Each structure stands twice: as C-alpha cells, then as structure tokens.
Amino acid sequence: MNEYIKKNKKVILYPGLVKRLIEKGMDALKDKDGQAAYDFFLSAEEHEPEHPQVLFGKMLSLVELGRLEEAVEHTDSLLKEGIGDYFENLQVHISLLVQLGKYQEVVDILDAVLSENQFPSQFAESFYQLLHFSRQMVGDQEWLNQIETKDEPLPLELVEMLHSDSLELQSKALQHLRELDHKDATSAIVEFLHKKDRDYVLQSMAIKALEDKEYDKMIHIKKQGREKQIVPKDLNSDLQQDFHERLLTYISGELEHTDPLLYEITKQLSWTHLWSLYPFLPEPEEVKLWGDVFHYCGAERIGLDEDLEILLERYQFKHALFMEKVQEVKEIESSVYQIDTGYLNQNDET
Incomplete structure (x- = not known):
C-alpha cells in the first residue's frame, strides 16, 4: 500500500473518508502517479466496493499504469454489473479494446448495442467512427498477416x-x-x-x-x-510533451471543475493543434496565451458568450495577437485530417 496511506492509517475511519480517498486518487492521477492513485482507490473500495467513482478511478489508474488488459476486464465488469453510466463506461471500454488491437471484439459489441437501440447523440459520432474503423481493421489485419x-x-x-x-x-x-x-x-x-x-x-x-x-x-x-x-531517430519529443503537459495543467485549472464539457473540447483542440504542428511548437511558446486561445475556440463552438467576453477583456492590450492565434487554430483545425484520439494516446505511450 502507498506509504502515504500507511502513515495516515490511524485517521482513515471518519465521515467522508471515501470522498476524501477519491479526491486523493484523482489528484494522484493528475500528477501521473498511477500507483498512488491505484492505492487510494483500492483503499476506498474496501469501504464502498460498488461506488461508481471508486471503480471508475481504479480503472483509470490501471490505464495510467499501462495495465490495459486489467483495465479492460474492469470496464467489462462495470458494464455487466450496470455500475455507473453505461455509455461512459462503454466508451472507455471500446477505446481500450482499440488500443489493444481487439477490433473484432469492438465490432461485436457495438453491433450488439446498435441492434437494440441508437447510440446517444453525445457518443454517436465516436462510436460510429470506431465501429467503421474496426470493421476495416478486421479485414485489413487478415490481409496484412499474409x-x-x-x-x-x-x-x-x-x-x-x-x-x-x-x-x-x-x-x-x-x-x-x-x-x-x-x-x-x-x-x-x-x-x-x-x-x-x-x-x-x-x-x-x-x-x-x-x-x-x-x-x-x-x-x-x-x-x-x-x-x-x-x-x-534523433527527434526529442520531450519539449513538445512538456509544453503540452503544462498547457493541460493550465486548462485543467481554468475549466475542469467549472465546466467539464468545455474542458474536454478545449483539451481536444489543443491536442489536435499540437499534433498538427509536430515537430514544431506553437509560437510564441506561452502556455497561458495558448490555453486561453483554445478556451476561446471551445467556448465559441458551444456558444458561451460570457467566456468569450472575459477572454477578450483579458487580452484587450494584446487583442490583435490573441485573435490572430484564434484564427490560426480555427484554420488548422478545420483543414487537417481528424484522427481518432486513441492513436494519439498510443503515440504518447511509445
């Protein structure tokens, strides 16, 4: 068990314990400390073994640790036992299967779900893309194996x-x-x-x-x-990775807890933009500026006028530069090939 938990074991039996352990686990995940997160969620599971957030956090910890096979088993259990939001769990489960190259399983699962009802609108595009991709990969893999x-x-x-x-x-x-x-x-x-x-x-x-x-x-x-x-062979991805990690930390601090939907959109925009520019970095290399640029583009996409006004006021003395970068993001995002994020995650692991 994590040393932090060992040292504090004398204070773990108090009201709100599970909530506190979940918070500790999520903090550890943000710090990319998969083992500490896993230990916190395991400890929480001892007290509330069917708590959706505990089980979901445990699965995320396994992913962070690179234990994808175990994570898939975990999401499979969540789906079968009906714990948490079914389609959120399904989305993670399918993404993990794709990363593991289990395309036939993806096809079988999504075909079965689709035969019973339509995908919810917020998941439809992602599921249809993954289904189409996996159907192609099943045939392509047989061909490549030859x-x-x-x-x-x-x-x-x-x-x-x-x-x-x-x-x-x-x-x-x-x-x-x-x-x-x-x-x-x-x-x-x-x-x-x-x-x-x-x-x-x-x-x-x-x-x-x-x-x-x-x-x-x-x-x-x-x-x-x-x-x-x-x-x-000599390329060093550390500079871009470090820039993106600092960028995500800033975006998370601004949006993750106040507007999770906007946070996800902003994060995706940043990922697409940096991947499009690779091996170059955005110019100027200012994390706060780019975080706010992606925030603006995301807010504009879903019609959050108040966010737009706040950001424009924040950059009233750098208005031309700010809007130039906003336009740059829009132009690149609208013109480049939209690759599935599973592929990007796979690159991060290599």
Missing part, C-alpha cells in the same frame, strides 16, 4: 492507399506501414513525406512512424511557413 516475408514487395493496394486522394486511406496506410517490419515500409513513408502539400496531421503520423523505425537520415519538413531539417 505478408510473411520481408523479401516480398509491399502490396500494391497499400502503396495505392498511401498515394490516394483520400486522407482516410493515407492514414490507414501509414498506420499499417508503421507496424510492418518490411524492408520497403520505411522508404514508402519517406517518399510520402517528400511530396508537397501533405496534410499536417498525416505528416506528423509519418514522422512518428520514422521515429519508431529509427530512421537516421535527414528529412526536410515544412509546415505553416516554417521549415526544419530533422533526423527522425
């Missing part, structure tokens, strides 16, 4: 997907090439990056794939009028 030797050429279909006009097909091809241990997979990705006017997000996917393959030759990257020579 490529058994590095001496065979890449399948013509895969090459055609990579150079098609469809961003979705390009994305799928890049994901396949990233996983393939094939002599021509790396050169195909490099060739993709050499083409002009590639989608920013797909460029980022290609760069990340070359990082994973430890590609050690120079590549010229151009995004948003900025240019850079990179060697994928």
Whole structure:
C-alpha cells in the first residue's frame, strides 16, 4: 500500500473518508502517479466496493499504469454489473479494446448495442467512427498477416492507399506501414513525406512512424511557413510533451471543475493543434496565451458568450495577437485530417 496511506492509517475511519480517498486518487492521477492513485482507490473500495467513482478511478489508474488488459476486464465488469453510466463506461471500454488491437471484439459489441437501440447523440459520432474503423481493421489485419516475408514487395493496394486522394486511406496506410517490419515500409513513408502539400496531421503520423523505425537520415519538413531539417531517430519529443503537459495543467485549472464539457473540447483542440504542428511548437511558446486561445475556440463552438467576453477583456492590450492565434487554430483545425484520439494516446505511450 502507498506509504502515504500507511502513515495516515490511524485517521482513515471518519465521515467522508471515501470522498476524501477519491479526491486523493484523482489528484494522484493528475500528477501521473498511477500507483498512488491505484492505492487510494483500492483503499476506498474496501469501504464502498460498488461506488461508481471508486471503480471508475481504479480503472483509470490501471490505464495510467499501462495495465490495459486489467483495465479492460474492469470496464467489462462495470458494464455487466450496470455500475455507473453505461455509455461512459462503454466508451472507455471500446477505446481500450482499440488500443489493444481487439477490433473484432469492438465490432461485436457495438453491433450488439446498435441492434437494440441508437447510440446517444453525445457518443454517436465516436462510436460510429470506431465501429467503421474496426470493421476495416478486421479485414485489413487478415490481409496484412499474409505478408510473411520481408523479401516480398509491399502490396500494391497499400502503396495505392498511401498515394490516394483520400486522407482516410493515407492514414490507414501509414498506420499499417508503421507496424510492418518490411524492408520497403520505411522508404514508402519517406517518399510520402517528400511530396508537397501533405496534410499536417498525416505528416506528423509519418514522422512518428520514422521515429519508431529509427530512421537516421535527414528529412526536410515544412509546415505553416516554417521549415526544419530533422533526423527522425534523433527527434526529442520531450519539449513538445512538456509544453503540452503544462498547457493541460493550465486548462485543467481554468475549466475542469467549472465546466467539464468545455474542458474536454478545449483539451481536444489543443491536442489536435499540437499534433498538427509536430515537430514544431506553437509560437510564441506561452502556455497561458495558448490555453486561453483554445478556451476561446471551445467556448465559441458551444456558444458561451460570457467566456468569450472575459477572454477578450483579458487580452484587450494584446487583442490583435490573441485573435490572430484564434484564427490560426480555427484554420488548422478545420483543414487537417481528424484522427481518432486513441492513436494519439498510443503515440504518447511509445
């Protein structure tokens, strides 16, 4: 058990204990301390074994610890026992299955749910995308498994997907090439990056794939009028990760407890923008400015006029810069390929 809990064991039997342990667990999760969070939620579970927040927090702790198989078992139990919000639990369960590559299971579950009733509106888009993606991956995986030797050429279909006009097909091809241990997979990705006017997000996917393959030759990257020579093997993602973590901390402090919906929208906007720019960082590198820019874009999207007024007043002396960055976020967000966030999370784990 966590040392903190051991030291404070003499004070754990008091009113409001479970609530306090949940708060401690959530604080530990925010600090990316999965083990401490897991210990707090386990302790809370001893007192209220069916408390939805306790069980959900325990599952999140398992995810933070990288114990995805256990987390899936946990979400499966929550669904079967009807604990907590069914569709919130289902969304997490499906996302974990996708990360684990269990696409057939995703198809079976979502088909079964859909046969009984429509998905709720707030989950519909995500579920339909995951269902479509998983159906394709089930067939694609069978096809890719047929490529058994590095001496065979890449399948013509895969090459055609990579150079098609469809961003979705390009994305799928890049994901396949990233996983393939094939002599021509790396050169195909490099060739993709050499083409002009590639989608920013797909460029980022290609760069990340070359990082994973430890590609050690120079590549010229151009995004948003900025240019850079990179060697994928030597790329250091720590700078961008550190910037995004500080950005999320700021956004969380501003919104997570006051407006959870706006918080999620703002967080997603920040993720899309930074991933689109990779390996560049936003300019200027000011966390508070960018946090407020994403906040503004999110508030505008759902019609929160009061938030817009507050932010405009906050930047009355930097109005031109602020609105320039707001417009930049809107333009990039509306033009880039919208990849599922599961893929982004997977990149964070690599």
